[in-house]
Amino acid sequence: MDLEAAGAQGDEPRPYFFLSYAHTPRNDPKDKDPNLWVERFFRDLCAHVLQLTSLPAGVPAGFLDQQMQPGEGWQERLSESLAYCKVFVPLYSPRYFLSEQCGREWYAFSSRAVHYQAARSNGGQMSGIVPALWVPVPPGQLPQPAERLQFNHAAFGEEYADEGFYGLIKLRYLRDQYERAVYLLAKRIVKVAEQSRMPEGDPQQDYAAVPSAFGPPGRARQMEISVLACSRSDLPPGRAPDCYGPAQRDWNPYHPKSSRPLADHAVDLVRNLDYQVRVGEFEAESERLLGTERPQGPGLLLLDRWALDSPRRQELLRRLSENSRPWISVMVPWNRDDPDSGHREADLRAVLEGVLESGPATEFGHRSHSGGVPTLEAFSQELPGAVKAAERHYAAHAETFPPAGSSGAMPRLLIDGVGYGTSNSAPPVTGTDHDTGDPGDGDAPEGEDPADDREP
Structure with a gap:
């Protein structure tokens, strides 16, 4: 078995899997920590993974944030664990998909899978994600990244699919089903780790800048990706065909390090931000995208500088700038390792x-630096900001649909509360109270074990 994730001798221990879960708060500070049950489940899962692998002594089978010590840099530790673990195990619950922290962990790991796919010349997609149910979540509440996994939870037992690990661990009569489901999950983790052989990520990534993979609850968000590039049939003089295909959307500026079109790579990254994605060619869709009507959705334009040898394409880009379309973010890859790049x-x-600066200096959306985006890694880091900017500008310009009928009088703040009348100004506030209490997760009282609290 490949033990690369264990690290070489003298390196920091690297976890085999990363358990991502949403913390459950205490109802009362005197209550026992409700997350002790997650820790109990984590210990049982680690024990099985250790038995199923040949991990050497001292190498942790898994990572759980409860293991971190006081004073330890938690962002640095999370970044390292997400960069080195072989498998990501999200513990589904209603709280999980509302958690910004869990969404960041999901995106940080799933980005590794996207980059892995870019480097592969063949083979199907491999996410490296093995979901587990803590509490079952209705399918309609799953965000796009989770919905696309298509995982059959009933394969671990009908009781598990109905109750999740929390129900199995709390009910005595389901003890056998709990043991079986944990063991089958451990086998699944080991199988996925051996099949995917996920390469390491960046342990130095700025975890605070990692976006969440989960959008707001409700209707799925839309994003349109457009490509303005050359194809092999219309290359300018002196341009080699290595980065191009029959269609514009086949453009792969980071060849040979990347084996797939940039649009496909961008689609995977945007989907991991909880969007439904449509892909097209900017030139073919220009009349719709540059029309005078209100925008139908935010967009992302992937621009090949070599395409600007064409006066028509220059004119299209000039219209984009002059008509002020800030909801279309423009990203400009420019691979300096490309042998043709230097002389042009x-x-x-x-x-x-x-052409980009030909419009009025009023409102611009996201634009890549004039030097271009030099690497695939830099492109992946810039993309979430470009998507966020497009979404923000779209929200400011999109057509709104207020409810029919009169809105009535605007409420006013009165001394005695909120009302619809008129009143003198409220008295000035002389002080503020800030709730600085943090229920936290705390430590379990000494000597207590979750197993002692098992309910009948």
């Missing part, structure tokens, strides 16, 4: 800056 970089950059 200066003049193509000048053309790009000329």
Whole structure:
């Protein structure tokens, strides 16, 4: 078995799997920590993984944030564990998909899978994610990244699919079903780890800047990705065909390090931000995208500077700038390792800056730095900000649909509360009270074990 994730001798221990879960708060500070049950489940799962693998002594089977010590840099530790673990295990519950922290953990790991897919020349997609039910979640409440996994929870037992691990661990008569489900989950983790062989991520990533993979509850968000690039049939003089295909959307500027079109890579990243994605070619869709009507959704334009050798494409980009479409973010990949880049970089950059800056200096959306995005890793880091900017500008410009009928009088703040009348101004506030209490998770009282509290 590949023990690369265990690290070389002298390295920090690297977990085999990462358990991601939403903390349950105490109802009362005197209550026992409700997350002790998650810790109990984690210990049982680790014990099985250790038996099913040849992990050496001292290497943790899994990572759980309750293991971190006081004073330890939690962001650094999380980044390292998410970069090195072989498998990501999200523990589903109604709280999980409302948690910003859990969404960041999901996105940080799933980005590794997207980059892995870009480097592979063949084979199907492998996410490296093995979901587990703590409390069953209705399918309609799952965000897009979780809905696409298509995991059959009933394979671990009907009782598990109905109750989740929390129900199995709390009910005595389901003890056997609990043991079986934990063991089958451990086998699944080991199987996925051996099949995927996920490469390491970046342990130095800025965890605070990682976006969440979960959007707001409700209707799925939409994002349109457009490509303005050359194809092999219309390359400018002196441009090699290695990065191109029959269609514009086949453009792969980071060849040979990437084996797939950039649009496909962008689609996977945007889907991991909980969007439904449509992909098209900007030139073919230009009349709709550059029309005068209100926007139908936010967009992301992937621009090939080499395409600007065409006066028509220059004109399309100039119209985008002059008509002020800030809800369409523009990203400009420019691979400096490409042997053709050096002798044309200066003049193509000048053309790009000329057409993008031709519009009124009023409102601009996201634009890549004039030097372009040099690597696939840099592209992946910039994309969440570009998506967020497009969404923000779209919300500011999209058509709204207020409810029919009169809105009535606006409420006013009165001295005695909120009302619809008129009143003198409220007295000035002389002080503020800040709730600084943090229920936290705390430590279990010494000597207590979750098993002692098992309910009949």
